[in-house]
Each structure stands twice: as structure tokens, then as C-alpha cells.
Amino acid sequence: MRFVCPTMHAEHLHMEPVWSATRATLERSRLRWTMFVDPLLARIEGFDLAPVLAWIADHGHEVAMHTHHHKLVGEPGRTTGFVLGEQLSEADIHRCLQENFDYFVERGHVPKGFVSGSWLVLDAIYEWLAAHGFDYDSTLRTYAAAGPWSSFVDDAQCPTARRVKGLLEVPTTAPLTPQLKAMVRRSRRSVVLGNLVYDLYYLHDYDLVRLHKRVAVHLLDRLAPESAAATVSELARGVAAVVPG
Numbered sequence: 001m002r003f004v005c006p007t008m009h010a011e012h013l014h015m016e017p018v019w020s021a022t023r024a025t026l027e028r029s030r031l032r033w034t035m036f037v038d039p040l041l042a043r044i045e046g047f048d049l050a051p052v053l054a055w056i057a058d059h060g061h062e063v064a065m066h067t068h069h070h071k072l073v074g075e076p077g078r079t080t081g082f083v084l085g086e087q088l089s090e091a092d093i094h095r096c097l098q099e100n101f102d103y104f105v106e107r108g109h110v111p112k113g114f115v116s117g118s119w120l121v122l123d124a125i126y127e128w129l130a131a132h133g134f135d136y137d138s139t140l141r142t143y144a145a146a147g148p149w150s151s152f153v154d155d156a157q158c159p160t161a162r163r164v165k166g167l168l169e170v171p172t173t174a175p176l177t178p179q180l181k182a183m184v185r186r187s188r189r190s191v192v193l194g195n196l197v198y199d200l201y202y203l204h205d206y207d208l209v210r211l212h213k214r215v216a217v218h219l220l221d222r223l224a225p226e227s228a229a230a231t232v233s234e235l236a237r238g239v240a241a242v243v244p245g
């Protein structure tokens, strides 16, 4: 079974040029996208993403959660900004995750998948995800180290799917351009788990305002067999069957 999962780290959907380029890309795609949305900037701007999230779900794509971790400013639940470069406590991490999660739930979307902003891998994040009913995380990458901040995983690449403290880790396999190069050269970057083969590549929403990125997305879309189209949630169900709990 082959799965091709295009994913987007979406942080600027409240900006009209980014959302119109994103919507046009999703409308034209034969694949099913997993949108890892970080609503922090929209929340600070007071822009309600409800219609955007509804549009994504109504068009057969997945609304999942992305979170960049910062020290947030303002009353808890009423964030007005953030401070860059501050040392973060576990409470700071939990606040970032919880406020984003609540934002989705209040708009009728219960996220089941996650990617951490800046690929930050922390024990506190894994524990929070497991406690909040997440099915999978795609923060680890097959092609880059996890970083030194977690005692649950090694500071190394994660070449295949695995469990981390019970949570299913479905690693990201490529950024956009390396994915396109691999597809053109027929040098696979896929994860192979017995009969299950998957590609999970990503780009940012704001990349789509640039023509060459839209072209790359479109080419990848056409190179993938339509039968492989799946959201990461659907892929994760297939992976869960082959990776013991």
C-alpha cells in the first residue's frame, strides 16, 4: 500500500495572499493535504480562522496542529503577543499547546496530529500530546537529527515509524525541493514498513506566494499516483497496524 501525504506548516493563513495561494493549491490538488496549522499569529491579530479551517475540512483535507513555542504575553487564554528567545518552562510549553488546542476545539476541530514548530522535540511535548488524545506526531525526521532536548528519543535521525511513550511517531520524510528531486530521479526517500510505503513531505503556507514553489507542488502532485492520496491520519492508521503499541 502506497501513501503520499503532502503536508503544510501553516502559520499565515490569516494573511490574504497566503490563504488565496493556499486555497488555490488545495483546490487544484489531486492529493489530500494535512494542514498543520499554528493559529498563534491569527489569534494575536484577532483574525478568526473558523471559515478557513471549515473550508479545509470540507474539501477532504485534514486539520492538524502545529505549534511554535514561545513565552506568551497577556492573560492565559488571551494571548496578545510573545517574547522571542526566552528560556521556556514546562508551563510555558503547555500554555502554547493548550491555547492552540482550545482554539481548534472551539471551532469544531479536534486535532489528532501534530508537528512541533522549529522541529523542537521535548519530553514535555510528547507527554502533553499523549495526554490530549493525539494519534500521531510527525516532528521527527528521517533525514535530520531530533536535537538534544528530549530524553525519550536519541539525538539522531528517525528512519522509520516508531512509538515514543505510546504516541505513534510518523516521521516527516522530506522538504518540498528534495522530495521533487527524489521523485524526478526515482531515488526514493520513502519509509518502507513491509507492504506499506509512505512519503510525507512538507512546505510552509507562505512558500506558496512564490511561483517556483507552486510549480514544485504541482509537479509533485502530478507525479504521485492518485490512489496513494491520503491524509496523515489515514496513513497513521495503516502504520499503527504494523508498529506494535
Ligand SMILES: [Zn+2]
Pocket (backbone or CB within 6 Å): 009, 011, 038, 066, 068, 116, 117, 118
Ligand atoms: Zn512552523
